[in-house]
Every structure is written in C-alpha cells, then in structure tokens.
Amino acid sequence: MATRKKSYAKWLAGLILPAAALTVWQLMSATGAVSPQLFPSPLSIFKDLVDMLASGELLFHLKISIARAAIGFLIGGAAGLLTGLAVGFYSKAENLLDPTIQMLRTVPLLAITPLFILWFGFGELSKVLLIAMGSFFPMYVNTFLGVRSVDSKLFDVASVLEFSRYKQITRLVLPAALPNILLGLRLSLSTAWLCLVVAELMGADQGIGYLIQDARSFMRTGVVFVGIFIFALVGKLSDSLVRLLERRFLKWRDSYKG
Numbered sequence: 365m366a367t368r369k370k371s372y373a374k375w376l377a378g379l380i381l382p383a384a385a386l387t388v389w390q391l392m393s394a395t396g397a398v399s400p401q402l403f404p405s406p407l408s409i410f411k412d413l414v415d416m417l418a419s420g421e422l423l424f425h426l427k428i429s430i431a432r433a434a435i436g437f438l439i440g441g442a443a444g445l446l447t448g449l450a451v452g453f454y455s456k457a458e459n460l461l462d463p464t465i466q467m468l469r470t471v472p473l474l475a476i477t478p479l480f481i482l483w484f485g486f487g488e489l490s491k492v493l494l495i496a497m498g499s500f501f502p503m504y505v506n507t508f509l510g511v512r513s514v515d516s517k518l519f520d521v522a523s524v525l526e527f528s529r530y531k532q533i534t535r536l537v538l539p540a541a542l543p544n545i546l547l548g549l550r551l552s553l554s555t556a557w558l559c560l561v562v563a564e565l566m567g568a569d570q571g572i573g574y575l576i577q578d579a580r581s582f583m584r585t586g587v588v589f590v591g592i593f594i595f596a597l598v599g600k601l602s603d604s605l606v607r608l609l610e611r612r613f614l615k616w617r618d619s620y621k622g
Contacts, residue, residue, distance in 0.1 A: 404586045412586040413593070422575075426594060429560060429571040432488070436495025437556040444500040444552065445545070448507025449533070452541075462508075469501045473559060477566055491563035498559035502551035510544025511537055543614060550606045557599045 386406045392398045393405035400408070416422035447465070451458045477494060484490035514537055522532050538545075564573020572591050579587035 401583065401585060404589065409586045409589045409593075412584075413590045416587070416590060422590070422594070425570060425572050425575045426598075429564065429573065430598065432491055432563070432571065433495060433556045433560045436492045436559065437499045437553060439492070440496035440499030440556070441503045441549065441552045443496070444503030444548070445507050447500075448504045448548075449511060449537075451504075452508045452511025453533075453537075465501070465504060469505070473498055473562060477562060481567060486567040491560075491568065494563045495556050495559040498555045499552045502555055503545075503548040506544045506548025506551065507541065510541030510548075513544065514540040543610075546606060546610050546614070549609075550603055553602045553606065554599060557595060557602075561595065 389398075389403070390406050393400060393403065393408075404412075413422070447461065451461055451465075473494070476497070480490045480494050484493065518536055518540070519532070522536050527536065560571075561573050564571040565577055568574040568577075572594055576588050576591035579585070579591065
C-alpha cells in the first residue's frame with residue numbers, strides 16, 4: 365500500500381508543471397494576452413482533439429505513424445543490437461566496422477533525407493529506412509559500450525568454468541551489459557520518433573506528421589498542437605515502457621535513487 369501511494373505521489377508530482385503551464389496558457393488566452401490564431405487556448409485545442417477522435421481522422425493517421433515507427437525501430441534497433449554485440453566481442457569486427465559506423469553517425473540526418481527521397485522516392489520504404497537508420501546508432505553505441513564495460517576478470521572466471529561462447533553471451537555479457545542496452549533502447553525509441561517526424565514532414569500523405577503539415581498550410585493551429593501533443597504522449601508512453609523494463613530486469617542494481 366505504501367509503495368502504491370508513493371507511485372501515485374510521483375505520478376501526481378509529474379503533472380504539476382504541465383497543469384500549471386496549461387492553466388497559465390488558458391488564462392492568457394481568456395484575457396487576450398496571446399493571439400488565438402497563433403496560440404489557441406487549451407480548451408479550443410481539446411475541442412479539436414475530441415472532434416478528430418470522433419471523426420476517426422486522428423486514429424487513422426496515428427495508426428500509420430505508429431506502424432512506420434515500429435517497423436523502422438525494429439529493423440534499426442535489431443541491427444544496432446547485433447552489430448554492437450559483434451563489434452564488442454571481436455576486435456577484428458571493431459577494426460573493420462566501427463570507423464565507418466562512427467563516421468556515418470556524425471552525418472546530420474537532415475543531410476541524408478534528400479538522398480533517401482531521391483533513391484527510394486516518397487513511399488513507405490524511404491520513411492522506414494530513415495527511421496531505421498536513426499534507430500541504429502544509439503542502440504549500436506550503447507550495446508558496444510555495454511559489452512566493453514564488462515569486467516575482464518569475469519571472462520577469466522568463465523574460461524575456468526569452461527563456458528561456451530553461448531553461455532558467455534547469455535550468462536555473462538548480456539546481464540552485465542543490460543543497463544547500457546536498455547539505455548540504448550530508450551534513446552533508439554526517442555530517435556525513431558524524431559526521424560518519423562522528419563520523414564512525414566518531408567513528404568507524406570498519411571500520418572501525424574502529414575496531419576501537422578496539412579494543418580499548417582490551412583492555418584489550423586489547434587490541429588498542429590494536437591499533432592505535437594500526440595507525438596509527445598506516444599513518445600512518453602514508449603519511454604515509460606522501457607523504464608518499466610529497467611525496473612523489472614535491473615532490480616539487482618543498488619544505484620543511487622536521488
């Protein structure tokens with residue numbers, strides 16, 4: 365019971381700042397301190413949200429955006445995890461792959477987007493590949509660092525116990541590298557959403573990014589705020605899911621809680 369009350373208190377504390385900001389925003393809108401065209405009131409935005417939910421427009425575009433982000437994240441995240449494990453385990457793989465990957469990682473995503481459009485067009489393939497590319501690097505870097513942060517003495521113990529390579533990975537490396545891998549998962553998910561916004565704003569006829577772009581063209585500012593809110597909400601939910609996984613799989617860590 366005490367734990368549940370504590371979690372409720374933390375949840376309510378997290379709502380204080382957004383609630384205060386929305387209250388001030390509503391008061392400024394009511395007094396005319398801000399332009400209703402540029403900053404529609406929260407109540408007006410909520411009305412637009414209800415109307416879009418009732419018409420089914422929002423759910424239609426949301427399902428398409430979630431599918432794009434999920435497919436791109438699964439491709440890029442899985443590739444980053446496997447590549448990070450391979451490069452972390454084998455120095456030859458590091459010498460072969462890591463310099464090129466680190467060089468590509470520093471290239472701004474917006475610089476690559478026009479090439480993806482030229483190569484793959486405005487279809488789904490270019491969007492999914494752009495999301496996959498953005499998701500790859502955080503997962504790769506954190507997985508690689510997680511493997512390399514494993515205490516080398518543990519490998520000596522595994523050698524004495526005659527662990528096979530499979531046992532080394534499953535019983536030694538993955539548990540020790542799991543904090544970094546889950547951190548990479550969080551960063552990879554957030555990057556997937558950022559890349560989704562870029563992909564859909566650059567050229568799309570469906571999805572939340574398209575909805576925002578179309579609303580901007582017709583000065584439907586409330587709909588733009590609805591799209592931004594949806595991106596923020598779904599991003600927060602996905603991040604909270606990974607944090608639940610951290611609490612579930614990293615209960616053994618005795619780390620500072622603040």
